[in-house]
Amino acid sequence: MKNSFKTKNVVSSLKPLELLHMDLFGPSRTTSLGGNYYALVIVDDFSRFTWTLFLESKSDAFSSFEKLARRLQNTKNNAK
DSSP states (O other), X not given: OOOOOXXXXXXXXXXXXXXEEEEEEOOOSSOOTTSOOEEEEEEETTXXXXXXXXXXXXXXXXXXXXXXXXXXHHHHHHHO
């Protein structure tokens, strides 16, 4: 049985998207609504905002992260 990490009460980053925690997992027994067996979970350390990207294969992780990063950059640039 795995032990979970202790709760972290201090934020390690000073601004959003400065530090991201990622977990790539699969194949899972249950598919997503889109029929995918893999997922990439990304958590922003500052805001604790979480994104879950469902993937057809583990090799899709980097390209899916790139798309998310571009979308976030565009959102941030348009908000200025």
